[in-house]
Amino acid sequence: MKRQKKFNPNNLPPWTKKASVVVQQFIVPFTIFQAVRTLIFPxxxxxxxxxxxxxxxxxxxxx
Incomplete structure (x- = not known):
């Protein structure tokens, strides 16, 4: 049987790191907006x- 490689985030393409940074910046404002929207129109x-x-x-x- 083949051994599976361990996950190493450094082997990912560079665009995944950039996408992660963008998501981290926008997730809190989106969550707050969605919470307010859910309270008004659930x-x-x-x-x-x-x-x-x-x-x-x-x-x-x-x-």
Missing amino acids: TFIDILLLALFIFLAAFFYVN
Whole structure:
């Protein structure tokens, strides 16, 4: 059986690092906007988007 390589973030293409930085900059404002929108017009899609944004913000905060 073949051994799987360990994940090394330094082997990723440079555009993934840039995309990560852009997402980190915009995730908090998007989350706040989505929270306000969900409070005013709560729909299922808004709740899902808010949960996704909160998950992404927590992911980037932990890393």
